[in-house]
Each structure stands twice: as structure tokens, then as C-alpha cells.
Amino acid sequence: MVRGAPILKRVGSLPDWALLLFAGLVYLFLYAPIFVLMFFSFNSARSTQVWEGFSLRWYAELFRDQSVLDAFYTSMVVGVTATAISTVIGTLAALALARHSFRGKTLADSTIYAATVMPEIVVGVSLLAFFVAVQFQLGITTIIIAHVAFCISFVTIVVRARLSGMDRSLEEAAMDLGADPPTTFMKITLPLILPGVMAGALLAFTLSFDDFVITFFVAGAGASTLPLKIYSMIKFGVSPVINALSTVLLVATLVCILGGSRFFSRKEE
Numbered sequence: 001m002v003r004g005a006p007i008l009k010r011v012g013s014l015p016d017w018a019l020l021l022f023a024g025l026v027y028l029f030l031y032a033p034i035f036v037l038m039f040f041s042f043n044s045a046r047s048t049q050v051w052e053g054f055s056l057r058w059y060a061e062l063f064r065d066q067s068v069l070d071a072f073y074t075s076m077v078v079g080v081t082a083t084a085i086s087t088v089i090g091t092l093a094a095l096a097l098a099r100h101s102f103r104g105k106t107l108a109d110s111t112i113y114a115a116t117v118m119p120e121i122v123v124g125v126s127l128l129a130f131f132v133a134v135q136f137q138l139g140i141t142t143i144i145i146a147h148v149a150f151c152i153s154f155v156t157i158v159v160r161a162r163l164s165g166m167d168r169s170l171e172e173a174a175m176d177l178g179a180d181p182p183t184t185f186m187k188i189t190l191p192l193i194l195p196g197v198m199a200g201a202l203l204a205f206t207l208s209f210d211d212f213v214i215t216f217f218v219a220g221a222g223a224s225t226l227p228l229k230i231y232s233m234i235k236f237g238v239s240p241v242i243n244a245l246s247t248v249l250l251v252a253t254l255v256c257i258l259g260g261s262r263f264f265s266r267k268e269e
Helices: 005-012 016-040 057-064 066-099 105-117 120-133 140-164 169-176 181-209 213-218 226-234 240-268
Strands: none
Touching (some): 016 240, 057 240, 066 140, 066 226, 120 140, 120 213, 140 181, 140 213, 226 240
16 A cells, blocks of 8 residues: 555545635635735825725825836846846757757756755855956846846756657658758747747746845946845835835736736647
8 A cells, every 4th residue: 555545545535615725724824915915005004004095195106216117127127138048048058958968968957957956145145256256347237147147047947848748750750851950940849849938938037037135246336126126125114115016016927927828828729
């Protein structure tokens, strides 16, 4: 008998309402703080503990705060640029690791996976030391370089997983019919792995957009991203403007997730 079988049997014997209740409690534990944050973003008072009335005051203040808008713009520039670069490099790296054998492949594999579990503070300090050693001025460029450095590994892993489940006979059939390697890649390989590439790009953008630790070390004067801006605002207490900003980002994230899900589902069809 399998050792875990009795536990699975007891779980399977629970009524449906008990399982639904347990799942509901888990989701409540995970999302209750977010709902509280969203709720108080509509509070008319500055207090984040006592509800005094519904108001959009803090959203108006948010969109009038030029420093927050500048930080958001910087985060978007960094996120889009780092995502584009890391997606291209990560996709090419995944193709090389999945389709070719070469000297040092095991070391390359280990390096890719090690980068995903490396403590961010170690990465941030090492990048700062590198930029100082080569006398590279800290700013938005160093932030982009740092984000590309840690996003490549995540894109490579996601795209490589997609490649492992791909039927290579389609590529072979295309080449048998006279297609050269570049045409085969553009017409066959890329469309088939596109969901994996898009998933890797979304993951890279998310990691880049909300990164704080690494950005804190490599950002120079005047290159404040949104996480750094929020951190500086929290030093003086949790303002309702931060709640409003968090709500806007949450809604934007949900829209992107739903849009991406519909895009991928249509691609699969």
C-alpha cells in the first residue's frame, strides 16, 4: 500500500461543503489584506483604520502627484526595455540549451537555474560593486542592465519548458519540404513556442516592474522606480494615496492576466 494512500482516502471522503469551506478560508487568508487595502482607498478620510465615507479624493491626488507619475514612467521604461531584451536573449538561450549539445552545457544549465534562486541582496551588492569597479554611472541604464541580468534566467526556463513539449517532426517536415532554418524558425518554431515566449515575457515584466532590492542598489540619483517611490512614501506612514496606487496596479494586473489568458486560449484553439 502506498504510504500516502490513507491520507488521500480521508481527504476524498470529506463532503463537498467542507472542501469548499476550507478552500474559501485559504483564499480569504490570502486576499483579505488586499481587499482591506482596496476598501480604504475609497475612504474620504486620511485614516486607514476608520471608515468615514466614500470618496475618490485619493485617486485624484494620486494622478496629480507628478513624482509618482514620473516613478511610474521610469518603471514602465525599465520594465518594457528589460523585458524585450531578456525575452530575445532568453529565447535564444533556451533554443541553444534544448536543441544543441556543446562543451559547457552542464555549467550553463546550472548557471541558469542558480540565478533564479540567488538571494536578491547578493545580486544587488555584486552588481553595484561591478558598476563601481568599471566606473559606470548609476542611473536608469544600470537598472535596465541589472533587470535584464536576472530576468534572462526566468525567460529561458519558461521557453525551454515549452520547447520540451514541442513535436520536432513539424520542423523536420518543413525542412524536408525545402524550408531553410530561418524560415522554419519563423514559420513553424516561433508560432508553436509563442505562448511560452509570451509567458516568459509577462513573468520578466512583472519581476522587473515590482523589483525593489536589486533596484535599490543600482539606481542612481533621479532614477527612482515605483517600488522605490512607494518605499520612500511609507517612511512617513501609510497614506491613502498608496492604497489608491496599489488598487490601480492591482486592477491593471488583473486586466493583463485576463487578457493574456484569453490570448493564450485562442492560440491553443
